[in-house]
Amino acid sequence: MKYSLVNNLKVEPFPGGKGICLCCRQPTVSKCGIKVIHHWAHKSLVHCDNWWENETEWHRKWKSHFPQECQEIVLFDSLTGEKHIADVKTKSGIVIEFQNSPMSHSELKSRESFYKKNSLDCKWKEIL
Numbered sequence: 677m678k679y680s681l682v683n684n685l686k687v688e689p690f691p692g693g694k695g696i697c698l699c700c701r702q703p704t705v706s707k708c709g710i711k712v713i714h715h716w717a718h719k720s721l722v723h724c725d726n727w728w729e730n731e732t733e734w735h736r737k738w739k740s741h742f743p744q745e746c747q748e749i750v751l752f753d754s755l756t757g758e759k760h761i762a763d764v765k766t767k768s769g770i771v772i773e774f775q776n777s778p779m780s781h782s783e784l785k786s787r788e789s790f791y792k793k794n795s796l797d798c799k800w801k802e803i804l
């Protein structure tokens with residue numbers, strides 16, 4: 677993840693950083709090595725967002741075209757408890773996911789369905 681909560685602010689990783697996951701509220705630690713893009717990781721292995729994939733520079737560059745407050749937006753279905761982190765949600769409510777690896781058609785439909793509901797159904801909540 678590019679962001680974690682530190683002192684209740686969305687913050688990018690920094691050396692020695694400790695934060696809270698935007699999605700599951702579990703502790704995170706910053707990873708600022710030289711091999712992998714700087715990111716936040718859960719301190720312990722938790723099942724947070726099963727759609728989340730490790731990010732590349734490609735993902736980061738695309739996300740960075742949008743304001744910080746539109747990046748990594750947690751969307752929550754209060755009926756099922758399902759939560760996912762959208763790469764971008766624009767101020768007008770459009771959800772954008774940047775995908776650069778293969779995905780099955782059923783997986784694509786599942787994601788489209790989740791995000792489409794979010795934009796249409798007021799029972800869905802946006803966290804942060």
Ligand SMILES: [Zn+2]
Binds near residue numbers: 699702718722
């Ligand atoms: Zn999490």
